[in-house]
Amino acid sequence: MTCTDLTEVYRAEYGRCVATLTRLLGDLGLAEEAVQDAFATAVDTWGDDPPRNPGAWIVTTARNRAIDRLRRESTREARHAQSLLLHQADDEEVGPVRDDQLRLIFTCCHPALSPLAQTALTLRLIAGLEVPEIARAYLVPEATISQRIVRAKKKIRDAGIPYRVPEAPELPARLAPVLAVLYLVFNEGYTATSGELVRTDLSREAIRLARALAELMPDEPEVTGLLALLLLVEARRPARVGPSGELVVLTEQDRSLWDRELIAEGHELVRRCLRRDRPGPYQLQAAINAVHTDGPATDWTQVLALYDQLFELQPTPVVALNRAVAVAEVHGPALALAVVDELDLPDYHLLPATRADLLTRLDRPVEAAAAYDEAIALATNDTERAFLEDRRARLEV
Incomplete structure (x- = not known):
């Protein structure tokens, strides 16, 4: 496996693996360290014969590394965590959020953290974005983002912020930063900070999580609006790059290449928002993109x-x-x-x-x-x- 292949696996699997290990360990810092150790092991062991399911391999390896580390610890908390890993790893999740990554997003968006820390930490852990990519999304210096991420992790550890599913009444209060995170993840996928124009893995993951959020909170119009926005923008992706890989702007795109199924779904969601008559920023952006995708011209x-x-x-x-x-x-x-x-x-x-x-x-x-x-x-x-x-x-x- 080449370095490029491993980088692609890292991009696709990092967030999922950290989310799963956080659920198993109940410790965000330990989960991230274990996943990073597992990827380091993959560099040395995969060679030309990578596993058929790289994500599962990373989770298993990270879990075993975490168990080894906990066995070396003599504290009561470490022994308890080891017991959970050994005996409760396959327990069914409970609560309103059943998607590990969506749960981790809500956890990182705890009100004890500042808005910038919430979204920066989640972009790092869920999307696997590097500090320069997050800094670009916020239009702030890289040092600022790096400091916020470090402080957020310290706050979670020192304040004992639990990794748990928010109760239903708590969900709306966590909603704004969650929507912001999904929007920023999608944007990084739609126009990557560096390299090729798009990262389809991020765009698709943002849409998947937006769908999960819409199922969780079907009566929140801004959730519906965000999903509509992502679908309508994603529908134009096949026409954004020309035959030689060049960027094609909206006014010059071949509309026959647009995904009509996504457009139809997005338009229906926009109509649903209009019937509720509670306009918000994501709904209005979705409506703008509905106009762009309605008819032969804008x-x-x-x-x-x-x-x-x-x-x-x-x-x-x-x-x-x-x-x-x-x-x-x-x-x-x-x-x-x-x-x-x-x-x-x-x-x-x-x-x-x-x-x-x-x-x-x-x-x-x-x-x-x-x-x-x-x-x-x-x-x-x-x-x-x-x-x-x-x-x-x-x-x-």
Whole structure:
């Protein structure tokens, strides 16, 4: 097995293995250490003959390593944990959350942790994202994310925060960070921090967990909205990459390649949200994507109206930037550029990239080239960078 193959196994299985071991051990820190040890063992032992079920192998190996460690401990707590591992590993789960990873997400979103610590820790443990990837999602320095993750683990240990299933009345209070985590996991899959454009393993896992959450909380419209959003965005994935691996933007995509089954399901979920008449950010984003996937072309006037509603609920620079794209389609690039020039999003490559596109449309190639250069310097994904370089090369400067 090559290093690339093992990296793919790590990406696909790390979160599941940590979640399972946390349930078995009842100790998040020990679970993560055991899984990391198991992967280190895999590097030395798999060679050219990997197991048929790598995830199960990692869980079993990690469990045995944890037992060995606990046997070396002489404390009463260690002996109790060893007994649980040996005799209760196969007990059926109880409580409203029966998915290990979903349970771990809710656990990491304990109200004793700060919002940033909640989501950063969950992205690390569930999605197996590295610190640079999480920092990109939050548009903050890597050192900040690293510190928050370390502090969150320490808080869980020192405060004795239990790994347990929240009771039904507690679930709504944990919902906001859980939705944020699933959204960020999906986004990392849809446009990866580095390497190829997409990581389908993350996108599919986020959708699977969103489905599980929707079954758990069917009366929460924002849960339904998030699932609809993920499905409608995922439906366009087959058309996002051209024959040579190049990025294809929404307005240039071949709509015949879109997944009509996912689109139909997403539209039905959006209609369900509309009937409830309790709009929220994820529902509005889902509605925007429903417009994009309805008919042969996008109704940009309707998209702009929805972005106006979204900005009222969520007046962030990123929402304003996305809204500016709709403004350009409805009212022209000059008005959109005036909006973009007022935004402050340091280190976010899509801001100068959007500005470069607007300047190109306004026939200001020198300024557009400078904006493209800034976007190219900030872009970390190879496919996105190649797309920006191509657009930059087309300018007649």
